[in-house]
Amino acid sequence: MRFIPVNGAQRERMLRAVGVSDAGELFDGLPAEVRLDRPLRLPPGLAEEELIAHLRELAARDLDASRVVSFLGAGCYDHYVPAIVRHVVSKPEFFTAYTPYQAEASQGTLQAVYEFQTMVAELAGMDVANASMYDGATAFAEAAYLAARATGRAKVAVSGAVHPEWVDTLRSYAGSGLLEVEIVRFDPRTGLSGADALRAAATGAAALMVASPNFFGCIEDLPAASAVAHDAGALLIAAFAPALSGVLEAPGELGADVAVAEGQPLGGPMSFGGPGLGLFACRERFLRRMPGRVVGRTVDAEGRPAFTLALQTREQHVRREKATSNICSDHSLNALAAAVHLAALGAEGLEQLGRACVGKAAYLRERLVATGRFERRFASPHGHEVALRYLGDADEMLEEMLDRGYLAGLHLRRFFPDEDGTVLLCATERRTRGEIDALAEEVASL
Amino acid sequence: MSSYPKELKYDKEHEWVRAEGDTAVIGISYFAQDQLGEVVYVDLPDEGDEVVAGETFGEIESVKSVSELYSPLTGEVVRVNEALGDTPETVNEDPYGEGWMIEVRMADPSQVDDLMTAEEYEAFVSEES
Numbered sequence: 001m002r003f004i005p006v007n008g009a010q011r012e013r014m015l016r017a018v019g020v021s022d023a024g025e026l027f028d029g030l031p032a033e034v035r036l037d038r039p040l041r042l043p044p045g046l047a048e049e050e051l052i053a054h055l056r057e058l059a060a061r062d063l064d065a066s067r068v069v070s071f072l073g074a075g076c077y078d079h080y081v082p083a084i085v086r087h088v089v090s091k092p093e094f095f096t097a098y099t100p101y102q103a104e105a106s107q108g109t110l111q112a113v114y115e116f117q118t119m120v121a122e123l124a125g126m127d128v129a130n131a132s133m134y135d136g137a138t139a140f141a142e143a144a145y146l147a148a149r150a151t152g153r154a155k156v157a158v159s160g161a162v163h164p165e166w167v168d169t170l171r172s173y174a175g176s177g178l179l180e181v182e183i184v185r186f187d188p189r190t191g192l193s194g195a196d197a198l199r200a201a202a203t204g205a206a207a208l209m210v211a212s213p214n215f216f217g218c219i220e221d222l223p224a225a226s227a228v229a230h231d232a233g234a235l236l237i238a239a240f241a242p243a244l245s246g247v248l249e250a251p252g253e254l255g256a257d258v259a260v261a262e263g264q265p266l267g268g269p270m271s272f273g274g275p276g277l278g279l280f281a282c283r284e285r286f287l288r289r290m291p292g293r294v295v296g297r298t299v300d301a302e303g304r305p306a307f308t309l310a311l312q313t314r315e316q317h318v319r320r321e322k323a324t325s326n327i328c329s330d331h332s333l334n335a336l337a338a339a340v341h342l343a344a345l346g347a348e349g350l351e352q353l354g355r356a357c358v359g360k361a362a363y364l365r366e367r368l369v370a371t372g373r374f375e376r377r378f379a380s381p382h383g384h385e386v387a388l389r390y391l392g393d394a395d396e397m398l399e400e401m402l403d404r405g406y407l408a409g410l411h412l413r414r415f416f417p418d419e420d421g422t423v424l425l426c427a428t429e430r431r432t433r434g435e436i437d438a439l440a441e442e443v444a445s446l
Numbered sequence: 447m448s449s450y451p452k453e454l455k456y457d458k459e460h461e462w463v464r465a466e467g468d469t470a471v472i473g474i475s476y477f478a479q480d481q482l483g484e485v486v487y488v489d490l491p492d493e494g495d496e497v498v499a500g501e502t503f504g505e506i507e508s509v510k511s512v513s514e515l516y517s518p519l520t521g522e523v524v525r526v527n528e529a530l531g532d533t534p535e536t537v538n539e540d541p542y543g544e545g546w547m548i549e550v551r552m553a554d555p556s557q558v559d560d561l562m563t564a565e566e567y568e569a570f571v572s573e574e575s
Contacts, residue, residue: 112540
């Protein structure tokens with residue numbers, strides 16, 4: 001099938017058919033004051049070669065992870081993306097942005113999304129997954145909507161140890177009037193949202209919402225949170241870290257009803273923080289309340305396996321006022337990259353990835369604490385991120401380390417005023433022992 | 447079986463009512479299931495839930511669309527046809543029998559008198575189509 005836009009002659013014919021002489025007339029119904037009556041204020045065009053040079057010059061001003069040693073995580077992660085990922089997602093058949101409504105023309109795209117869904121459901125330990133969402137924060141907030149509809153309650157109790165920007169996204173959603181957000185304080189000693197604090201907030205809640213690992217890298221007690229949620233008639237919504245799926249139990253195995261994640265660590269570039277990839281999976285009983293779109297597997301008239309968008313009656317383009325969500329799109333290309341990355345890793349590779357991340361983060365913590373300049377901030381097990389208290393001026397240290405070629409983490413005071421001096425560091429599988437040793441030596445020499 | 451059994455009452459949202467004493471069984475009419483096409487999912491309230499005349503008590507999904515189910519009566523749900531969870535197509539096959547949806551203890555049994563008879567409903571449907 002070819003997707004070719006109309007040519008000039010066809011456009012002329014269409015304009016004549018509706019009785020106008022040019023496309024501008026179609027906008028005559030708009031008041032003059034809102035119509036642009038001048039060309040856009042843009043600089044003149046550039047020749048291709050000039051444009052490339054210009055973009056190169058702009059790019060050279062950025063400090064990306066190929067030019068500094070990055071120990072920054074906090075929602076966006078520096079993982080190695082196998083070469084095969086770029087190769088597959090670059091195929092024009094996949095790269096063309098076309099929504100696969102016509103199953104007969106989109107079997108390849110549909111099957112790729114279906115495989116992605118299968119993998120996400122498996123990582124999450126859930127029955128079903130959707131075709132992806134814009135990013136982890138969106139998936140998280142959409143999960144709150146799902147819980148509100150499923151329980152008929154508006155309040156969601158959110159752990160204060162969830163990524164603050166995810167909580168901001170949730171608050172934006174709450175602006176609809178359909179949700180009421182209550183923040184559950186985390187224990188400043190452990191960095192966790194303990195069962196007691198959650199229990200107090202769970203009464204009358206549609207859901208408890210936690211992340212494990214949480215924003216501080218700490219592993220939450222999901223089974224305890226699940227028991228608390230279910231005792232109160234609430235759902236447990238748990239965010240997880242897909243890069244650690246090979247070493248941490250899936251949220252679905254630990255009692256979560258909905259599991260969401262930022263999927264950028266799977267095949268996605270950091271790309272200045274976007275586009276992300278929202279992973280969304282849940283138990284089958286919530287299938288019809290799941291936002292976004294779902295690809296299903298069926299058979300065609302001749303009994304051959306075939307893939308198609310399923311449950312579209314829940315989608316916004318079918319019945320806007322009753323849709324489960326106002327999202328009827330996804331991040332297909334990122335989802336494909338994630339599926340290819342996972343396929344390339346395999347189960348064993350995913351486990352190795354998780355082990356490398358967690359092991360290197362533990363080594364990073366030990367080396368930095370050994371310098372005498374850092375103390376461990378929270379007494380809890382952590383994944384590939386760890387919060388350490390810097391015994392000095394953290395901003396000054398980060399500035400100085402950047403001059404020496406290291407992104408040495410995130411000063412948590414930016415989000416938590418009480419956390420002056422607490423720095424969140426991340427070690428993915430890309431960080432070498434040499435880089436970690438060098439970082440510790442540089443810090444020690446400050 | 448006639449498409450619209452005489453012993454039942456009907457409303458404009460195409461639900462039928464079989465009232466006995468202070469309880470009433472509610473389902474959707476032959477016309478409604480025929481318009482919907484193959485039913486694939488029915489979302490019903492729980493026992494003990496309140497339903498209100500003219501308000502939704504659930505939804506029904508077919509291969510074509512999703513529609514609301516409107517309650518013809520006010521009252522408390524005393525029974526729910528759980529079997530429709532596994533076999534929603536029963537609504538197509540036997541709309542007035544095995545395809546029933548909920549049974550309600552009516553707050554005001556006189557509400558039944560305001561509903562249409564089979565003849566009135568049949569006339570209403572022929573206008574609709």
